[in-house]
Amino acid sequence: MSPLKILIVEDSATDYELIRYELAKGAIRYDSVRVETEEQFLHHLHAWNPDIVLSDYTLPDFDGMTALLLVQKHRSHTPFIVVTGSINEETAVNCMKAGAADYLIKDRLDRLPLAVRSAIERYRVEKDKREAEEQLLRHSEQLRKLHAYLQTAIEKERTAIAREIHDQLGQALTGLKMDLSWIERHSPDHTLTEKLQSMSGLIDDTITLVRRISSDLRPAVLDNLGLAAAIEWQTDEFRKRSGMACEVELPKDDIPLDLNKSTAVFRIFQETLTNIVRHSGATRVRISLKADGSRLTLTVADNGRGISQEALQSPSALGLAGMRERAVIAGGKLDIAGSGAGATVTLTLPMEVSA
Numbered sequence: 001m002s003p004l005k006i007l008i009v010e011d012s013a014t015d016y017e018l019i020r021y022e023l024a025k026g027a028i029r030y031d032s033v034r035v036e037t038e039e040q041f042l043h044h045l046h047a048w049n050p051d052i053v054l055s056d057y058t059l060p061d062f063d064g065m066t067a068l069l070l071v072q073k074h075r076s077h078t079p080f081i082v083v084t085g086s087i088n089e090e091t092a093v094n095c096m097k098a099g100a101a102d103y104l105i106k107d108r109l110d111r112l113p114l115a116v117r118s119a120i121e122r123y124r125v126e127k128d129k130r131e132a133e134e135q136l137l138r139h140s141e142q143l144r145k146l147h148a149y150l151q152t153a154i155e156k157e158r159t160a161i162a163r164e165i166h167d168q169l170g171q172a173l174t175g176l177k178m179d180l181s182w183i184e185r186h187s188p189d190h191t192l193t194e195k196l197q198s199m200s201g202l203i204d205d206t207i208t209l210v211r212r213i214s215s216d217l218r219p220a221v222l223d224n225l226g227l228a229a230a231i232e233w234q235t236d237e238f239r240k241r242s243g244m245a246c247e248v249e250l251p252k253d254d255i256p257l258d259l260n261k262s263t264a265v266f267r268i269f270q271e272t273l274t275n276i277v278r279h280s281g282a283t284r285v286r287i288s289l290k291a292d293g294s295r296l297t298l299t300v301a302d303n304g305r306g307i308s309q310e311a312l313q314s315p316s317a318l319g320l321a322g323m324r325e326r327a328v329i330a331g332g333k334l335d336i337a338g339s340g341a342g343a344t345v346t347l348t349l350p351m352e353v354s355a
């Protein structure tokens with residue numbers, strides 16, 4: 001390891017030598033520079049980039065507190081130890097409050113090597129921690145962006161596939177159905193009638209299936225009629241498929257929300273309903289969508305068994321994690337209250353009028 005660079009603010013040459021003597025006695029490998037004015041101090045702080053600063057408190061042309069504040073301002077990650085001739089409790093407290101790593105008196109300079117070592121070590125640990133936190137933050141930001149990108153790509157793909165299935169398959173099936181009824185009308189062979197009618201019934205079922213597959217992928221109502229209509233439609237579907245009683249409260253007017261946000265709200269709503277069917281054992285669901293001023297609130301409450309804290313915090317709860325992530329990306333937040341009678345999922349989102 002290269003020697004420590006120690007910047008020493010000291011007007012007395014004798015005290016400087018004493019400090020150097022104690023450091024050497026404590027087996028610290030170091031280079032040092034002595035300064036005694038603000039100008040010299042600032043110059044070395046920037047040009048030499050010391051690992052640690054040791055500073056006298058009172059000097060003829062400078063003082064320890066000013067030096068400390070300068071370090072905090074320019075090089076706040078450099079440890080600063082006050083080394084002073086006389087003890088003054090108030091000054092010591094003020095220095096520690098201002099960010100000094102330690103406070104020593106010159107009569108007890110034998111403590112200096114240990115103080116230097118522990119300050120350096122403490123700042124090193126803090127630096128590592130800070131860097132790890134920054135890296136974690138960068139990574140989670142990157143993951144969030146990736147998640148948002150993937151969600152948008154998935155929605156685009158789903159919309160395209162839904163449209164294709166609906167339009168192409170739907171039209172082909174309708175064409176087939178028209179041809180069948182033409183044959184039925186023009187064929188003199190009545191033995192075919194039954195067969196033709198059964199084929200026509202099969203085509204009807206297939207048309208219904210195609211519509212369902214298409215709207216499961218991406219309901220056209222969301223794109224064409226907006227969020228409130230889509231929530232209403234999805235609630236009807238849910239009621240039919242699950243048999244649960246659903247109370248739904250929707251705003252009279254449609255909500256002005258851009259498509260990304262309404263997609264996020266809609267997908268969160270769908271995931272919430274899926275969870276209710278799969279896990280809650282509920283018999284009743286209350287759904288409310290409100291837009292007051294600039295805030296949208298979607299609440300879905302079931303009367304089932306509720307969600308435990310373990311389930312809420314479980315790293316394998318990817319459905320819930322996806323819901324939270326969608327909410328955050330849309331600029332909102334998701335609250336899930338699990339205890340008591342049933343679970344309540346509340347999504348709040350700031351609204352901006354769509355462009």
Ligand SMILES: Nc1ncnc2c1ncn2[C@@H]1O[C@H](COP(=O)(O)OP(=O)(O)OP(=O)(O)O)[C@@H](O)[C@H]1O
Nearest residue numbers: 275276279280304306307311317318319320321343
């Ligand atoms: N409405 C609810 N009532 C009771 N428990 C629920 C409810 N919603 C979620 N849970 C609990 O929370 C857990 C996590 O839900 P999450 O949606 O993350 O995962 P999942 O539904 O089990 O799987 P998937 O990844 O397919 O969604 C569930 O396994 C369930 O135990």
Ligand SMILES: [Mg+2]
Nearest residue numbers: 274275319320
């Ligand atoms: Mg789920």
